[in-house]
Amino acid sequence: MTTIDTFSEGRKLRRATSGTPRTLTEGTLTEDKPQDWQQASQNPPKGAADGAQAKGGKPAGLHTISRGAWLPYLVPVGLVLVWQILSSTGLISDRIMPSPVAVLAAFWERLLSGELGRDVAVSGARALSGLLIGGSIGFLLGIANGVSKLSEQLTDTTLQMLRTIPHLAMIPLVILWFGIGEEAKLFLTSLGVLFPIYLNTYHGVKNVDRDLVEMGRIYGMSNWSLFRKVIFPGALPSIFVGLRYALGIMWLTLIVSEAIAANSGIGYMANTAREFMMTDVVVLALVIYAVLGKLADVVARALERWALSWNAAYQA
Amino acid sequence: MPVSSYLLPSAMVWDAFELQERAYFPDGTEVRPIAEPPVLPKAPAGLRLRGVEKAFGDNRVLRGIDLDVPAGQFVAIVGKSGCGKSTLLRLLVGLDEPTGGEIDFIDDGGDRVAPDARIVFQEPRLLPWFSVxxxxxxxxxxxxxxxxxRREAELVLxxxxxSEKAREWPAKLSGGQRQRVALARALVSRPGLLALDEPLGALDALTRISMQQLLTRVxxxxxxxxxxxTHDVTEAVHLADRVIVLDEGEVKLDxxxxxxxxxxxxxxxxALLEGQLLAAILGES
Structure with a gap:
């Protein structure tokens, strides 16, 4: 058996040349058992070269990527074209639905006057501060209730009860409390995003692999270290689901609250336009909401891909 | 255990100093010289168990285990499912408290020392979001x-x-490789005692043989x-200096x-010893 000889040789080698431990490991690699990892450790340069080659010449892959890039936009662009044709031929009245070109014109006009930039900035700031406040509260409660039994018993039932109330149903009460100022919008948006973030964070923490937590304890991790290295990364995929869900609710809440009472923002712009029968601006507001919503989702997904790059499901 | 085998860890310590000058990882991360001393090789820790009992409610899993394991010995514990072997191991590494008796870690001379144990489970339990x-x-x-x-991790990897897999995600490794990472993690602090809870149970036959060789060498x-x-008697006689058969919470054969x-x-x-052990486990005389 070759194993015995190579084994003892390896040991002698290690003793004699302690300065170069790398060569010693070869001693135990037996030729008659070609394990995949032994192969790998013996010829890493060959494997690397193969990988580089595969990356260099891939015409087939390039082709599919370019098709994947334009295909999702085929349907929306087609719809806009049909819409423009229907408007131009007079089949749809301008007072019901403006043509895409009219919407574009409205966009350009408002962009130049600076109104659009100001309204988008105001709405964006409202949305983000609501997300930040409500999201933080939901996140902290989710972590606390996932980690601590006492905290869970104290607050989870209450939160589950509050969650079932549609937060938009609170608008009359919110107006009574805060009037129609910024606080009302901030409160509603925060309330809206709180629950999806709470639920998913809580769920994520609860579902962290118990074996990993036990492993962390065995290796003497402090509570903070256990949270930072095991619980938080383990809950992160679920937290991202909550975040993306919350982004949808965030825009929805903002649209509703801006439409009810505001003197700035995209919702205000749309509402004022309605009073003057400016359908092009109303449609413009819808388009902007769509673009902002998509943008938020793209950012969240990029963040997700970056943070979860260890997870095979998120690897590009 | 020959005394000469203690030489190696100290040789590795000197390697650690020599390694400071070179680039460490393929991505070019430099290792700067640092003030802290490397982890010093520690002496192996033996075990002394006296009347160790463990009960879960009315279920007495361990019924008075007396056992002496000299420092540096390789002991295998075998037995049927539910004989209490995993429970005993969890007590040794302090994952559970015994309901009776005493577990002491001892040095070469039989004096008590601080518990100093690490454990490797059947599943590697690696953090998927950390590199190897x-x-x-x-x-x-x-x-x-x-x-x-990083330097210590590199040495033990x-x-x-x-070594080549240091920067990989665990998800990219094979089952055997993951288990070797788990072994490296258990050994990086140079524990006096290593507990292995069916560490090769989930591996295929060929990988298992390579892992047995690796375990013996390490x-x-x-x-x-x-x-x-382990439940694998062949593995037990192949690796261990001594095999203990547990049956209904008691040592049946040593x-x-x-x-x-x-x-x-x-x-x-x-093979002869293997037959003897199997007979004891299966309850034949």
Whole structure:
């Protein structure tokens, strides 16, 4: 058996040349058992070269990527074209639905006057501060209730009860409390995003692999270290689901609250336009909401891909 | 355990100093010289168990275990499912408290020392969001300087022949490789005792043989005490100096395996011992 000889040789080698431990490991690699990892450790340069080659010449892959890039936009662009044709031929009245070109014109006009930039900035700031406040509260409660039994018993039932109330149903009460100022919008948006973030964070923490937590304890991790290295990364995929869900609710809440009472923002712009029968601006507001919503989702997904790059499901 | 085997860890310590000058990882991360001393090789820790009992409610899993394991020995514990072997191992590494009796860690001279044990489970339990090297560094505990942790991780990964994978995610490794990372993580702090809870149970037959060779080599080089729980009698006689058969929470047989390491499969004397053990486990006389 070759194993015995190579084994003892390896040991002698290690003793004699302690300065170069790398060569010693070869001693135990037996030729008659070609394990995949032994192969790998013996010829890493060959494997690397193969990988580089595969990356260099891939015409087939390039082709599919370019098709994947334009295909999702085929349907929306087609719809806009049909819409423009229907408007131009007079089949749809301008007072019901403006043509895409009219919407574009409205966009350009408002962009130049600076109104659009100001309204988008105001709405964006409202949305983000609501997300930040409500999201933080939901996140902290989710972590606390996932980690601590006492905290869970104290607050989870209450939160589950509050969650079932549609937060938009609170608008009359919110107006009574805060009037129609910024606080009302901030409160509603925060309330809206709180629950999806709470639920998913809580769920994520609860579902962290118990074996990993036990492993962390065995290796003497402090509570903070256990949270930072095991619980938080383990809950992160679920937290991202909550975040993306919350982004949808965030825009929805903002649209509703801006439409009810505001003197700035995209919702205000749309509402004022309605009073003057400016359908092009109303449609413009819808388009902007769509673009902002998509943008938020793209950012969240990029963040997700970056943070979860260890997870095979998120690897590009 | 020959005294000469303690030489190796200290040789590795000197290597650690020499390694400071070169680029460490393929991505070009430099290792800066640091002030902290490397982890010093520690002496193996033996075990002394006196009347150890463990009960879960009315279920008495362990019924008074007396056992002496000299420092540096490789002991295998075998037995049927539910004989209490995994429970015993969890008590040894402090994962559970015994309901009776005493467990002491002892040094060469039989004096009590502080518990100093690590455990490897059947499943590797790696953090999927940490690289292989960072997973190994978990074994050093909190508050260790990063450069130092990386250097130690690299050394012990070299020991389990996984240096090339230091920067990979665990998800990219095979089952055997993951288990070697788990072994490296357990060994990076140079524990006096290594507990192995069916560490090769989930691996395929060929990988298992390579892992057995690796385990024997690492044990001989680093000189720790090893306690292996397994249901595989062949594995037990192949790896251990001594095999203990547990039956209904009691030591039924304590059998020495007086064959030199490394052993090869097909050794007729090992086969003889194997038959003896199987008979004891299955309850034949």
């Amino acid at each position: 090297a960072d997973n190994v560094a978990v074994g050093l505990g909190d508050g260790v300087p990063k450069a130092f942790a 070299d020991e389990v022949q996984l 044990w001989r080089e680093l000189g720790f005490t090893a306690v292996l729980v 059998l020495a395996v007086p064959r030199p390491h490394p052993r090869h499969h097909g050794d007729p004397e090992l």
